[in-house]
Amino acid sequence: MTQVIERISATQPPEPSSDTTHWREYFSFSTDHKVIGIQYLVTTFGFYLLGGLMASVIRAELATPDTDLVSSDLYNGLFTVHATVMIFLWIVPAVTGGFGNYLVPLMIGARDMAFPKLNAVAFWIIPPAGALLLSSFFFGAPSTGWTAYPPLSILTDQHVGQAIWIFSIILLGTSSILAAVNFVVTIFSMRMPGMDFFSMPLFCWAILSASGLVLIATPVLAGAMILLGFDLLAGTNFFNPTGGGDPVVYQHLFWFYSHPAVYVMILPVFGIISEILPVHSRKPIFGYKAIAFSSVFICILGLVVWAHHMFTSGTPDWLRIFFMIATLLVAVPTGIKVFSWLATLWGGKLRLESPLLFAIGFVSMFVVGGLSGVMLGSVPVDIHLHDTYFIVAHFHYVLFGGSVFGIYAGFYHWFPKMVGRMLNEFWGKVHFVLTFVGFNLCFLPMHLLGLQGMPRRVAQYDPQFANINVICSIGAFILAISTFPFLFNAAWSWFYGPKAVDNPWNALTLEWTTSSPPHPHNWIGEPVLATGPYDYGVPMDEFEEESMFTGTID
Amino acid sequence: MKIQKIIQITAVFSLIIAASLWYSQNHGLLPVQAAEEAVLYDNLFNALIAIVTAIFLLVQGFIIYSMIRFRRRKGDDTDGIALHDNFVLEIVWTAIPTILVMWVGIYSFDVYTSMKGTDFMSMPMAHHHSPISAEQIANLAMPAAMADTLPSQPEIDSQQAPSGQLVADSSLPLVIDVSAMRYAWIFTYPGTEIVTSEMHVPVGRKVKLNLNAQDVNHAFWVPQFRLKQDTIPGITTNMEFTPNKLGEYPIICAELCGGYHGGMRTTITVQTPTEYDSWLKEEAEVASNSPQTLAFRQVLKDPTQMSDREFLTEQAQAMRIDKDLPTEIHDHIDRMNHHHMHEMASYLTSATSTN
Structure with a gap:
């Protein structure tokens, strides 16, 4: 492996002996995991803005009950591509490829990922695949939802768009698999001497679990996509009932990946939160092993809950009951994590700045999504709520209130390390408040819409829901506006922000032991493992137990 | 303390x-x-x-x-408690x-x-997979699973019970066949000649639906009943409910089925048994000479004699669909050919001849 790395660095054109990363590196086929991590984060954030733009058009259309802004086919195309972009081009690559690439080698004291070239290949699949997906708007965007259920996806009028969609999903899935292989090998074989699995930061546990899920589940999605592609383009009948195919089989294959995909999107964010809370609360993480094992447990359970997306689709009763029990059980390891985070806050010295605000916002919002998830796990409850706005509210609380809040927390926390400059705290708080208010205004009322009878994926709806939809749309626009303080803050601080010291937060994980931004080889000398990742805090015996629980620590 | x-x-x-x-x-x-x-x-x-x-x-x-409580006070750079866990x-x-x-x-x-809103233990799988001709594969726009497995010749008369017969024994569940197609619902009351686009049921009597889809997946949802069931082409799904409150409630398609998905809705009217009886009689009477039924019959007799546009337009009118819809339907028609009409006719045959 060292051989590989040496050979690669020998071929790097811009100043091989330099202590800094040349800006041109970021636009090249770089094999430096930090460059690739930042390439991922910036690229995916660009896609996030595009996906957000589509969301804004969707909410503008839904501000009135009639189809009056875009045509109904374009509307369906917008929400299909919105979801696809947000999942496959934003959250999945940002949390695994972005934060995973940047942080995992630094956290385990490695010089790079195990397979640097593979890493670069995995990243460079993404921009063309994303461009391909977006190009579908010129041919009639895929309009069958990101789930692309047959027969609709086979009979669709947007044949070309649907084919483009399938092809880009296969490409993005491939990228995801390549990245996951790299993470597993890196975490297993490249930890520095003295770091065993249980002294690894929890983020690495989370990435390991998520990568395991990607490796098991993504090939199944690829299979489903290939079969669907044949049905669409070659007239085969895998899923087409006209020729004896079974559309329900597609749903099984699709959700076998797409439910675990939710955990691929949320587990790394759990990891981010487990890193940020201790640093900014000045306390050890509460229940390290419980959090680590709960990631693994969620990963295993996450593989056997997929049919809860199909409670109304024609699954046999016994299957529904099995999947209901498995689904409800996911609440247990998830609860362990949430309670452990809360216990981490308890008795700390909370530095209420942007990273911690977003991290706490994550816990708060994710709990809402988790609780509605428990309700939806119950078969009878789900039968009423399936495919309604309640579902839309639920998964946005998990994926926006959860994942995106967590990603923002990560941005604020690691920006000084990545860029070497501090972000502006005031605009960070503005960003947080606008995001928090906009998000809740947009998605909280959707629970009510779904319960009352508004189905999802509709461009026109019963006028009785008009007022609530206006509130949602106002929330969505606040959410759209909330992006600007962040964008300007990040762009300005990147060049003009105050210089960051090596360890601005007094954190203990290894990435903070090198310079900000890190040396191209991560550490000039050898990294030193001085403490565990979470050894914060004044020893217990210096506190009276009574004062700890009464909160009279001053 | x-x-x-x-x-x-x-x-x-x-x-x-x-x-x-x-x-x-x-x-x-x-x-x-x-x-x-x-x-x-x-x-x-x-x-x-x-x-x-x-x-x-x-x-x-x-x-x-x-x-x-635990916010960091100004000037306090100390740590919190080193609390690692608590078994x-x-x-x-x-x-x-x-x-x-x-x-x-x-x-x-x-x-x-x-x-027991839905009962899949008894889901019939027999007519699920059936081979079809190359000609049909070439025309993917309409499914033929129903058409293939049901007799192509209409045998309406021999199957039919006198209209309104099912009302007589209200202890038995009322069976209604539901067929979903873009973008309408068609309800057939077996044992009668009634084919409608709005559902009527008597209050307090168990209703059993056999659901099928003609083109793509749809879902039958009545929020006031808290029940939903996907309709899947080639598979018959079931749903049972007992309405207990008079009134008119929406039937909403909850599964994305195309551009006009949001407009695919109709109503279910829960009536007193007497009102329901008179509705049934009225509909049965009308059924024999209404343009709607005539249209259906004409199609049943010889669908190949009608142009696609004629067929669907008449059907759309018969189903009292909004004036806006026909443009969408016309677009749809233009992409269809006679072959599909044949299948449609077979479907209508099956809809009136089953049970």
Whole structure:
């Protein structure tokens, strides 16, 4: 492996002996995991803005009950591509490829990922695949939802768009698999001497679990996509009932990946939160092993809950009951994590700045999504709520209130390390408040819409829901506006922000032991493992137990 | 001091529980209950609301309290307590959620079996896979599973019972065949000649639906009944409910089925048995000479004699669809050919001849 790395660095054109990363590196086929991590984060954030733009058009259309802004086919195309972009081009690559690439080698004291070239290949699949997906708007965007259920996806009028969609999903899935292989090998074989699995930061546990899920589940999605592609383009009948195919089989294959995909999107964010809370609360993480094992447990359970997306689709009763029990059980390891985070806050010295605000916002919002998830796990409850706005509210609380809040927390926390400059705290708080208010205004009322009878994926709806939809749309626009303080803050601080010291937060994980931004080889000398990742805090015996629980620590 | 703490904590917990219980009975989140199943559903839903509200208040309250209580004071650069874990606490917060979700699971199972809103144990799989001709494969726009497996010659008369016969024995479930197609619902009352686009049912009598889709997946949803069932081409799905409140409720398509998905809705009218009887008689009478039924019959007799546009336009009119819709339907028609019409006719045949 060292051989590989040496050979690669020998071929790097811009100043091989330099202590800094040349800006041109970021636009090249770089094999430096930090460059690739930042390439991922910036690229995916660009896609996030595009996906957000589509969301804004969707909410503008839904501000009135009639189809009056875009045509109904374009509307369906917008929400299909919105979801696809947000999942496959934003959250999945940002949390695994972005934060995973940047942080995992630094956290385990490695010089790079195990397979640097593979890493670069995995990243460079993404921009063309994303461009391909977006190009579908010129041919009639895929309009069958990101789930692309047959027969609709086979009979669709947007044949070309649907084919483009399938092809880009296969490409993005491939990228995801390549990245996951790299993470597993890196975490297993490249930890520095003295770091065993249980002294690894929890983020690495989370990435390991998520990568395991990607490796098991993504090939199944690829299979489903290939079969669907044949049905669409070659007239085969895998899923087409006209020729004896079974559309329900597609749903099984699709959700076998797409439910675990939710955990691929949320587990790394759990990891981010487990890193940020201790640093900014000045306390050890509460229940390290419980959090680590709960990631693994969620990963295993996450593989056997997929049919809860199909409670109304024609699954046999016994299957529904099995999947209901498995689904409800996911609440247990998830609860362990949430309670452990809360216990981490308890008795700390909370530095209420942007990273911690977003991290706490994550816990708060994710709990809402988790609780509605428990309700939806119950078969009878789900039968009423399936495919309604309640579902839309639920998964946005998990994926926006959860994942995106967590990603923002990560941005604020690691920006000084990545860029070497501090972000502006005031605009960070503005960003947080606008995001928090906009998000809740947009998605909280959707629970009510779904319960009352508004189905999802509709461009026109019963006028009785008009007022609530206006509130949602106002929330969505606040959410759209909330992006600007962040964008300007990040762009300005990147060049003009105050210089960051090596360890601005007094954190203990290894990435903070090198310079900000890190040396191209991560550490000039050898990294030193001085403490565990979470050894914060004044020893217990210096506190009276009574004062700890009464909160009279001053 | 210690007793004071215990009292305070007990008071907070009691308040949270009281608030959750109150909210679970007064949330007003659900629409009117119009079926017996909705009553069962709402009890389960309210129980879940009580649980999630309590957890929500506990967690959010804890967060807000911690943010105030444990915020870093200016100039304080010290750390918090080195509290790594607490075995008892971790056992408690593993055990309580486990017990809670198990209880939710058992209660849900119980409600599910009592509702029996859908019964897939008896799902017929026999006519699920059937080979079709190359010609049909070439025309992917319409499914032929029904057409293939049912007799192509209409045998209406021999199958039919006198209209209104099913009303007589109200202890038996009322069977209605539901067919979903873009973007309309067609309801056939077996044993009668009635084919409608709006569903009428008598209050208090169990209704059993056999659902099928003609083109793509749809889903039959009545929010006031709290029931939903996907309709899948090539598979017959079932749904049962007992309406218990007079009124008119929406039937909504809940599964994305194309551009006009949001407009695919109709109504179900829950009537008194007498009203229902007269509706049934009226419809049966009308059925024999209404343009709607004539259109259906004409199609049944010889669908190849009609142009596609003629056929679907008439059908659209018969189904009293909005004036806006025909443009969409016309677009649809233009992409179809006679072959599909043949299948459509077969479907209509089957719709009137089954049972």
